[in-house]
Amino acid sequence: KIRATKPAGDDEETTRLRRRFQREAYSLSSVEHENLARIRGHGSERGLDYIAMDLIEGVSLDQHVEAHGPLDEPGVRALVERLARALSAIHARDLIHRDLKPANVVLRAGPTVDPVLVDFGLAKLAYDRSLTLEAERFGTPAYMAPEQALGKEVTHQADLFSLGLVACYAATGERAFPELDLAALIHARCSRPTRIPQGLSPALRSILAGLTKVRLDRRTP
Numbered sequence: 001k002i003r004a005t006k007p008a009g010d011d012e013e014t015t016r017l018r019r020r021f022q023r024e025a026y027s028l029s030s031v032e033h034e035n036l037a038r039i040r041g042h043g044s045e046r047g048l049d050y051i052a053m054d055l056i057e058g059v060s061l062d063q064h065v066e067a068h069g070p071l072d073e074p075g076v077r078a079l080v081e082r083l084a085r086a087l088s089a090i091h092a093r094d095l096i097h098r099d100l101k102p103a104n105v106v107l108r109a110g111p112t113v114d115p116v117l118v119d120f121g122l123a124k125l126a127y128d129r130s131l132t133l134e135a136e137r138f139g140t141p142a143y144m145a146p147e148q149a150l151g152k153e154v155t156h157q158a159d160l161f162s163l164g165l166v167a168c169y170a171a172t173g174e175r176a177f178p179e180l181d182l183a184a185l186i187h188a189r190c191s192r193p194t195r196i197p198q199g200l201s202p203a204l205r206s207i208l209a210g211l212t213k214v215r216l217d218r219r220t221p
Helices: 012-028 061-068 073-091 156-172 182-191 202-211
Strands: 002-005 039-045 048-053 058-060 105-108 115-117
Touching: 012 039, 012 048, 058 061, 061 105, 061 156, 073 115, 073 156, 073 202, 156 202
Parallel strands: none
Antiparallel strands: 002 048, 039 048, 058 105, 105 115
């Protein structure tokens, strides 16, 4: 699978975005995990910046849930465990995905839930603040951590928050606060606790509650 993007021009903003793209592609190409789509190459060709990654055969998590309904508890557990390990591999290289959502999780065909995290277009180096403008917001609001929605500094814990929301979606088939528009959604995300599915075991509900704490000092590290 090849994804390419054409810069808007040669101004300072374009240069900044191209530097981000090139550095992140280089860093991500060194990360290898069975639950990550491996990046095989990157570069520029005829004015296009590109990355080439493994093509994962399967359907996205949201497609699966729409077609077959929510996952059962063993499926949710497998989803959380394997995505957490994939995120750990990214975080070990000081990278942050920043756009973990059901559409970016592909489920391989097979008898068990086997998720693969894809689409690293928004990943950023955790320590590289020079390539991120202070007020920039990246990600998908429905699965965005509070600090990310507010344009604050984003750490690895933002990915964990998103992981908790993805797991809640997988267990229910509904995203958090589906009735709210964008502005109200961001306000709710930053001030209200996430509703944890009732049908799960107490142990799994406790894990998801820890992942989705609004306050960083209370969130699962």
